Every structure is written in C-alpha cells, then in structure tokens.
Amino acid sequence: MVDITPADGIPPAEVAEVELYHPRSWWTKYVFSQDAKVIAIQYSATATGIGLVALVLSWLMRLQLGFPGTFDFITPEAYYQFITMHGMIMVIYLLTALFLGGFGNYLIPLMVGARDMVFPYVNMLSYWIYLLAVLVLVSGFFAPGGPTGAGWTLYPPQAILSGTPGGQGWGIILMLSSLILFIIGFTMGGLNYVVTVLQGRTRGMTMMRLPLTVWGIFTATVMALLAFPALFVASVMMLLDRALGTSFFMPAISEMGEQLPHNGGSPILFQHLFWFFGHPEVYIVALPAFGIVSDLISTHARKNIFGYRMMVWAIVGIGALSFVVWAHHMYVSGMHPYFGFFFATTTLIIAIPTAIKVYNWVLTLWRGDIHLTIPMLFALAFIVTFVNGGLTGLFLGNVVVDVPLSDTMFVVAHFHMVMGVAPILVVFGAIYHWYPKVTGRMLNEMLGRFHFWVTFLGAYLIFFPMHYLGLMGVPRRYAELTDMTIMTESAHHLNSFISIMAFIVGFAQMVFLFNLIWSIRHGREAGGNPWRATTLEWQTPHTPPAHGNFGKDLPIVYRWAYDYSVPGAKEDFIPQNMPGSFGPSREPA
Amino acid sequence: MAVALVLVLIVVGSVLFHLLSPWWWTPIASNWAYIDNTIIITFWITGIVFAAVVLFMAYCVFRFRHREANRAAYEPENKRLESWLTIVTAVGVTALLVPGLFVWSRFVNVPSDATDVEVVGQQWQWSFRLPGKDGKLGTSDTRDVSADNPLGVIGGDPNGQDDVVVEAADLHLPVGKPVKMLLRSIDVLHDFYIPEFRAKMDMIPGSVTYFWFTPTRTGTFQVLCAELCGQGHPLMHGVVVVDTQQDYVAWLGQQQTFAQLSAPQQTGSVEQAPGKTTGLKIAAKLETAGAR
Ligand code: HEM
Ligand SMILES: [Cu+2]
Ligand SMILES: [Cu+2]
Numbered sequence: 057m058v059d060i061t062p063a064d065g066i067p068p069a070e071v072a073e074v075e076l077y078h079p080r081s082w083w084t085k086y087v088f089s090q091d092a093k094v095i096a097i098q099y100s101a102t103a104t105g106i107g108l109v110a111l112v113l114s115w116l117m118r119l120q121l122g123f124p125g126t127f128d129f130i131t132p133e134a135y136y137q138f139i140t141m142h143g144m145i146m147v148i149y150l151l152t153a154l155f156l157g158g159f160g161n162y163l164i165p166l167m168v169g170a171r172d173m174v175f176p177y178v179n180m181l182s183y184w185i186y187l188l189a190v191l192v193l194v195s196g197f198f199a200p201g202g203p204t205g206a207g208w209t210l211y212p213p214q215a216i217l218s219g220t221p222g223g224q225g226w227g228i229i230l231m232l233s234s235l236i237l238f239i240i241g242f243t244m245g246g247l248n249y250v251v252t253v254l255q256g257r258t259r260g261m262t263m264m265r266l267p268l269t270v271w272g273i274f275t276a277t278v279m280a281l282l283a284f285p286a287l288f289v290a291s292v293m294m295l296l297d298r299a300l301g302t303s304f305f306m307p308a309i310s311e312m313g314e315q316l317p318h319n320g321g322s323p324i325l326f327q328h329l330f331w332f333f334g335h336p337e338v339y340i341v342a343l344p345a346f347g348i349v350s351d352l353i354s355t356h357a358r359k360n361i362f363g364y365r366m367m368v369w370a371i372v373g374i375g376a377l378s379f380v381v382w383a384h385h386m387y388v389s390g391m392h393p394y395f396g397f398f399f400a401t402t403t404l405i406i407a408i409p410t411a412i413k414v415y416n417w418v419l420t421l422w423r424g425d426i427h428l429t430i431p432m433l434f435a436l437a438f439i440v441t442f443v444n445g446g447l448t449g450l451f452l453g454n455v456v457v458d459v460p461l462s463d464t465m466f467v468v469a470h471f472h473m474v475m476g477v478a479p480i481l482v483v484f485g486a487i488y489h490w491y492p493k494v495t496g497r498m499l500n501e502m503l504g505r506f507h508f509w510v511t512f513l514g515a516y517l518i519f520f521p522m523h524y525l526g527l528m529g530v531p532r533r534y535a536e537l538t539d540m541t542i543m544t545e546s547a548h549h550l551n552s553f554i555s556i557m558a559f560i561v562g563f564a565q566m567v568f569l570f571n572l573i574w575s576i577r578h579g580r581e582a583g584g585n586p587w588r589a590t591t592l593e594w595q596t597p598h599t600p601p602a603h604g605n606f607g608k609d610l611p612i613v614y615r616w617a618y619d620y621s622v623p624g625a626k627e628d629f630i631p632q633n634m635p636g637s638f639g640p641s642r643e644p645a
Numbered sequence: 646m647a648v649a650l651v652l653v654l655i656v657v658g659s660v661l662f663h664l665l666s667p668w669w670w671t672p673i674a675s676n677w678a679y680i681d682n683t684i685i686i687t688f689w690i691t692g693i694v695f696a697a698v699v700l701f702m703a704y705c706v707f708r709f710r711h712r713e714a715n716r717a718a719y720e721p722e723n724k725r726l727e728s729w730l731t732i733v734t735a736v737g738v739t740a741l742l743v744p745g746l747f748v749w750s751r752f753v754n755v756p757s758d759a760t761d762v763e764v765v766g767q768q769w770q771w772s773f774r775l776p777g778k779d780g781k782l783g784t785s786d787t788r789d790v791s792a793d794n795p796l797g798v799i800g801g802d803p804n805g806q807d808d809v810v811v812e813a814a815d816l817h818l819p820v821g822k823p824v825k826m827l828l829r830s831i832d833v834l835h836d837f838y839i840p841e842f843r844a845k846m847d848m849i850p851g852s853v854t855y856f857w858f859t860p861t862r863t864g865t866f867q868v869l870c871a872e873l874c875g876q877g878h879p880l881m882h883g884v885v886v887v888d889t890q891q892d893y894v895a896w897l898g899q900q901q902t903f904a905q906l907s908a909p910q911q912t913g914s915v916e917q918a919p920g921k922t923t924g925l926k927i928a929a930k931l932e933t934a935g936a937r
Contacts, residue, residue: 219833310831463836
C-alpha cells in the first residue's frame with residue numbers, strides 16, 4: 057500500500073488493506089466466485105429467469121380474466137396456483153433479489169470505494185442458497201398436486217387445508233421451505249451489504265457523501281434484516297401446523313362436515329406476522345428504487361439532486377415508519393376496529409416523507425439540463441407511475457375508504473402501480489444506465505426506445521383503468537367472473553382490453569431481453585464513463601471493472617456525489633475522487 | 646418535445662377517463678354515502694396533486710431539455726421551499742385523514758337500535774341466523790357443528806331455541822332498519838361483501854366480527870366473498886333481499902327456528918332444504934372443471 061498524504065481533511069487509512077481472495081481456476085472465478093460483481097450477475101440472471109416464469113403466469117391469468125370461460129385448462133385451481141406463484145416470485149424472488157442481491161452486490165463496493173464485500177465467502181454462499189430456494193420454489197410445479205394456490209399472503213387456515221390447491225399436498229410445504237431458505241440466504245448477503253457500507257468505505261467517503269443509490273439499498277437491507285425474521289417464524293410455525301398438526305394459527309375447524317383436530321390457534325396472528333414483514337417488504341423494494349432513480353435523474357439532468365440531506369432523512373424516516381403501519385393491510389381482517397385509527401394515522405403520515413421525495417425529484421429537473429436518454433425516460437416514467445400508485449395508497453390507507461375497496465381490483469391496480477411497475481421501471485432505467493459499466497458496451501438505442509414506450513404506456517393502460525373495476529366492486533382473486541350482477545357488459549370488454557395490453561407489454565420485454573444479449577457483442581463501445589457521471593464506479597481504471605475494482609490504489613473521495621454543473625468548473629461534472637476546490641463549497645455538510 | 650406532450654396527454658387522458666368512462670361504483674343502497682363522499686374528497690385532492698406534479702414535470706422537460714451550451718443551475722438545497730412543501734403536504738393529508746377517521750368512528754360504533762343478524766361462512770356457501778322473539782342470538786361453537794346443527798348453535802342455550810336459521814338460502818332484511826351483521830366462519834377466512842352497501846368484513850373461524858349498516862332501498866343484492874377461501878371462492882355468491890316491512894314479515898313467517906330444525910322428525914327435511922345444495926353444486930362444478 058502506498059502512503060498518501062492526507063489532503064483536504066481526508067483521514068489517513070486506519071488499517072492496512074487486506075489481501076483479496078484470488079481465484080485460481082475457472083470454476084472459482086466464474087461459478088463459485090467470491091467476487092461481488094460476478095455474484096451480482098449470478099443473482100440478476102437467476103432473478104430474471106424466474107421473473108420470466110412470473111411474467112408468463114401473468115399472461116395465463118389475464119387470458120382467464122379477459123376471456124372468461126374460453127380457456128378450459130385454466131381451472132380455478134390452476135388460476136390460484138398462478139396468482140400465488142406470480143405474486144410471490146415478483147415480490148421476493150425477482151424484485152428483492154434483483155435490487156439487493158443484484159444491484160446491491162454490483163454497486164455497493166464500487167460506489168463506496170471498496171475492493172469487494174467485506175465477507176466474500178458468505179456472499180457467495182448467499183447466492184447459492186438463493187438459487188436453492190428458487191429451485192425448491194419451482195419444484196412446486198412438478199410436485200404431485202402442484203404448487204400452493206393460497207395467494208401470496210398464504211393466509212391460514214385455508215393455506216393448509218384441502219379446499220386450497222397444494223394445501224394438503226406438497227405445494228405449501230415447498231413454498232414455506234423455499235421462503236425459509238431464501239431468508240437464510242438473504243441474511244448472509246444482507247449482513248455483508250450493511251457491514252460493507254458501514255466499514256468498507258474508502259477514505260473521505262463519509263456517510264453524507266454516499267450516493268443515494270447506496271443509501272436506498274443500505275436502508276432497505278437493514279429493514280429486510282429486521283422484517284424477514286417475522287416471515288421466517290411465521291413460515292416455521294405454519295410448517296409445524298401443516299406437518300406436525302400443531303395449532304399456532306389453527307382454531308377449531310369444521311371442514312366439509314368433518315371436525316379437524318386443531319384447536320385454539322389464531323389465524324389473525326399469522327396476518328400480523330405476515331404484514332409486519334409484508335409492509336416493510338414494499339419499501340424494501342421501493343427504497344433501492346428511490347435511491348437509484350435519484351442518481352439517474354441527477355446524472356442525466358446534469359444537476360445535483362435537490363435537497364440531498366432531506367432525501368437521506370426521508371429514506372431513513374420512511375424505513376423507520378414503515379414498521380408501524382403494517383395493519384393497514386388488515387383494516388377489514390376483523391382485528392379490533394380501534395386499531396384502524398392508529399394505523400390510518402401512521403399510514404397517512406408516511407405519505408409526507410414520500411411526497412418530499414417526489415418533490416425533490418421534480419425539483420431536480422427544474423433548471424436542469426435534461427438529457428432525454430433512456431435511463432432518464434425510465435426515471436420520468438417512474439415518477440408518473442409512482443405518484444399515481446402512491447396517491448391511490450391514500451385511498452386504501454384511509455381506513456374507512458379502504459372498506460369498500462379492500463380486496464377488489466382497486467388494490468390490485470394500486471400495488472401493481474406502486475410496487476410492481478414503478479420499481480420495474482427503475483430496474484430498466486438502471487440496466488440501461490449501468491450496462492455499459494458491466495459489459496463495456498451500450499445497449500441499442502432504438503430497441504431501447506421501443507421497449508420504453510411500450511412498457512411505460514402499456515403498463516399505465518393496464519393498471520389505470522383497473523382501478524375503476526375495483527371501484528365498481530369487482531373482487532380480486534376471482535378465477536371466474538361469471539354471474540356477477542355488478543359487472544356490466546362493458547366491464548368485461550374493459551377486462552379484455554387490459555389483457556391484450558398485458559400481452560403487448562410482455563412482448564416488449566422479449567425485445568429487451570434480445571437487446572441485452574445482442575448488445576454484449578454488437579453494442580457500441582461505451583468507454584469508461586459514457587454518462588459523464590461523478591460517482592466512483594465510473595472512475596475505475598478498467599471497464600468492466602477488474603477483480604479488486606480499483607487497480608493498485610483505492611480512490612480517495614474529496615466531494616459529495618452530486619457535483620454537476622458546478623459554477624466555475626470547466627466540465628459539467630466533477631468526479632468524487634477529483635481533488636481541488638472550485639469556489640466556495642456548496643456541498644451540504 | 647414529444648415526451649412533454651405525452652406527459653400532458655397522460656394527465657388529460659386520465660382526467661377524461663375518470664369523467665367520461667362508464668365504469669363507476671354501483672348505485673348505493675345503504676347509509677354509507679359518507680364513505681362515497683370521503684372517496685370523492687380523496688379523488689379531488691389526489692387528482693389535483695397528480696395533475697400538478699405531472700404537468701410540472703412536463704413543463705420542466707419542455708423548458709429545460711438539453712440544448713447546446715445549456716448548463717444546469719447549481720442549487721443543492723432550498724430550506725424555505727422544502728419546509729413550505731412539507732407544510733402544504735401535511736395540510737392535504739390532514740384534510741383526508743380527519744373526515745376519514747370521523748366516518749370510521751361511525752362505522753365501528755353500532756347504534757343501539759340495530760338488530761343482530763348472524764352470517765356464517767363455510768366453504769362455499771352462506772347461512773344466516775336471526776334472533777327470535779327474545780331478540781337474542783344463542784351462543785355457538787364450531788365444535789357443535791354437525792349435519793343437524795350446521796351453524797353450531799349450542800343446544801343447551803335457551804336463547805338459541807327460537808333463533809331463525811336460514812341455511813344456505815337468501816337473507817331478507819327490512820328496509821330502513823339498522824342491522825348489525827355478526828360474522829362467523831366455521832372453516833377458513835371468508836369475507837361478507839355487498840358492493841351496493843359499501844361494506845365488508847372478514848369472517849374468522851373462532852371469532853365473531855361485525856359491521857353495521859341501514860339498507861336504504863329495496864332490491865336484490867349479490868353477496869360476494871372477498872377473502873380467498875379456496876377453489877370455490879369466486880363462486881361463493883349469495884343473495885340479500887331488502888324488503889318492505891310487510892314483505893319481510895311474510896318471509897320471516899315461512900322460516901324455521903333452531904328448535905324446529907333440530908327436532909328429530911325434521912332432520913330429513915333439512916337435508917333437502919332448497920339452498921342446501923349451493924355449496925355442493927359448487928363442489929361438483931369444481932370437480933368437473935378439474936376433470937376437464
Ligand atoms: C405487466 C405485468 C403484470 C401483469 C399483467 C400482472 C397481472 C396480475 C394479475 C392478473 C394478478 C391477479 C389478480 C387477481 O386475480 O387478484 C396479479 C397478482 C399479483 N401480482 Fe401481478 N402482474 C404484473 C406484474 C407484476 C409485478 C411486476 C409485480 C411485483 C410486485 C406483481 C405482483 C403481484 C402480486 C403481489 C399479486 C397478488 C397475488 C395474490 O393475489 O396473491 N405483478 N398480477
Ligand atoms: Cu403496506
Ligand atoms: Cu372466499
């Protein structure tokens with residue numbers, strides 16, 4: 057290690073660098089790799105693969121809803137298996153894994169100026185356990201009786217009874233086992249991300265100089281470490297109820313004329329445990345998206361993110377508050393009605409920091425120099441979609457308004473907007489943004505624009521009208537919409553329209569996948585910093601970054617991540633590792 | 646340019662869709678017009694915010710799009726603007742929350758003159774129980790459920806003897822009288838939902854949950870189950886008929902009490918009661934669906 061004289065109040069290195077693990081064979085380099093960048097790609101590829109399964113399932117569901125009675129193979133049993141696997145895959149195995157395991161692994165070490173995660177071996181294990189969890193999940197499709205059809209919320213008692221597909225078969229057992237594995241694997245990765253952010257930052261990289269991407273992923277990881285244990289114990293308890301006949305969640309039940317041996321358990325207890333995990337989970341998916349989109353907007357509008365400290369405060373505030381709002385998913389669950397007052401209040405309070413984030417994004421655009429690149433387009437689309445979905449949250453969070461809307465298509469439309477489409481748009485934006493760093497080449501621009509417009513407008517056309525079906529009273533999770541007196545003929549036509557849009561949007565994703573693969577070889581050469589961005593991952597000596605990320609010396613950080621268009625500077629961006637002063641510093645301290 | 650235009654079109658299109666499309670709530674049939682009003686307030690406030698944010702974005706994209714020699718402003722923070730926006734948001738949120746909580750307190754506090762009506766959910770049918778002359782429902786227990794006692798009314802409870810039992814058939818209610826729906830399930834979670842009444846609540850085995858309403862017009866309304874309860878869930882429909890007082894009394898006169906139903910000679914006829922077959926019909930329908 058070379059000794060560098062401390063400059064600009066940069067503290068000297070406290071400890072000498074630890075030698076990295078160096079792979080010796082092809083296997084340890086590309087398969088059982090301990091390099092966070094390789095693990096990130098493994099995570100992302102696996103999540104994309106399983107995500108495609110969830111996409112195909114959504115088409116099957118839309119076939120049934122859009123054209124009821126036409127497709128005989130979609131029985132109610134199959135429909136419930138589809139929604140359950142679709143929902144669980146999308147939320148956990150795709151989005152959580154992609155944001156934390158994928159983006160977290162790739163970006164945290166690079167952005168904080170570290171050579172790798174602090175515990176590379178555990179990091180590797182994390183991926184392999186995740187892969188195992190995915191395989192166990194998928195094996196449900198091949199098990200006798202098929203996967204569970206209990207809904208992604210897995211509410212007992214039905215989840216483990218015979219009236220539900222997979223309830224008395226293998227389905228529910230495999231689902232719960234897979235979740236348990238996922239949580240174990242995630243915990244290994246999650247501890248890594250947290251410790252790396254806290255302990256692995258390079259010299260000069262104070263917490264308040266971290267890019268918001270890192271703040272988002274870091275806070276989401278802390279939340280996940282606190283929230284997943286609730287799902288873990290709930291899964292173990294339900295597994296015991298199912299396999300050993302305990303009664304954690306099972307009261308006395310008379311099922312189809314037969315008295316079951318269970319007694320004394322509480323179905324509501326499961327719901328509390330599930331949503332104590334489930335609500336923070338929404339933000340586990342949202343916060344990384346918030347962080348990433350902030351950086352996309354700032355970079356492509358060539359302007360510092362507006363109100364950085366407020367943004368950090370809002371991320372942390374939302375993270376903390378989201379642990380005291382869980383029962384807004386249970387307003388009509390039959391819990392004590394007075395809880396409604398408390399949870400409606402906390403839920404609407406959380407709207408305030410969330411709104412601040414939105415204001416700061418649009419105020420970053422104000423007086424910017426907006427380059428309408430594909431990442432920027434996706435960021436704009438994210439804001440529109442997220443604002444739409446967030447605002448319908450004010451309906452559902454306001455307890456009495458939730459009464460008619462709960463468990464209807466309004467809810468399906470709301471959560472798809474806010475935690476389905478909005479984060480996915482950020483995922484796309486992020487991929488167009490960082491693909492050049494990962495592969496050294498740009499994604500094809502024309503295919504990208506096609507993908508953007510179809511996905512953004514198509515998804516809006518799927519989910520915006522769907523709210524009105526819910527307002528009309530159409531319940532969610534209805535495998536058959538026949539004999540519904542409240543549904544007019546035109547409501548069925550609307551459903552067909554929504555389904556057709558869903559197929560079109562799905563097709564655009566195939567174009568995107570083609571672009572991903574095609575551009576690896578045929579994309580335009582990107583160079584090291586095609587977006588002229590300030591953060592450290594763009595300042596690596598090699599693109600893609602080599603093992604160890606930063607060559608011989610780690611970078612030293614002299615400024616925050618948002619020095620765009622600094623008055624007096626020649627270029628319109630100043631990398632974080634560039635020493636020197638350009639007029640009085642405006643960096644918020 | 647195109648991007649700014651599309652953003653404007655999204656706002657205009659969404660507003661027009663809201664105003665002109667034929668898809669809207671069903672005409673209300675209960676006293677919960679309060680809830681509809683709260684929804685309208687929420688539509689106004691959220692609609693304005695949505696339009697404001699997206700139009701502002703459209704303006705920025707148009708006005709500050711990249712041109713040669715353009716340079717962005719450098720403005721890390723603006724304390725005053727940030728506090729202003731926070732205050733305005735807090736006011737907007739309060740304007741939603743206060744009426745919401747006010748209506749919620751009405752929703753959960755049942756008027757003292759409401760009549761009890763019990764709803765029992767089971768896979769996949771609805772049954773009902775009305776208090777008899779004594780005005781009290783007898784106690785019940787899932788453990789007492791059997792073919793002769795489908796609702797699990799505790800036989801030894803004198804309050805239960807005159808309860809009117811409506812097994813797997815339509816429920817009738819008199820118009821203009823508040824009712825407190827007491828909700829039970831004997832197997833899994835269900836949810837008693839009638840879109841026209843704007844009310845719903847889960848039913849949990851082992852607990853009794855409730856909501857109340859006053860039917861405000863006569864008519865026939867479809868009951869939907871709104872909590873996933875297994876494969877028969879989407880077919881678990883029921884019927885509530887809101888009658889004039891006269892029609893209601895006539896209907897009530899034809900119903901049987903718990904005591905009548907559990908008298909030994911009557912058990913046979915219970916099995917053939919008209920509605921009894923709905924649950925079975927659904928089971929059969931599912932079986933054929935599975936066999937296809
Ligand atoms: C264009 C893409 C998508 C389409 C067309 C789609 C469609 C659907 C449909 C038709 C349902 C079932 C509705 C019902 O009957 O209740 C559903 C449920 C669900 N979807 Fe999606 N979806 C899409 C993307 C996503 C994404 C990205 C997420 C990620 C959060 C997601 C999460 C869920 C969840 C959690 C459920 C609930 C499952 C349940 O009720 O148990 N979906 N989706
Ligand atoms: Cu929530
Ligand atoms: Cu149901």
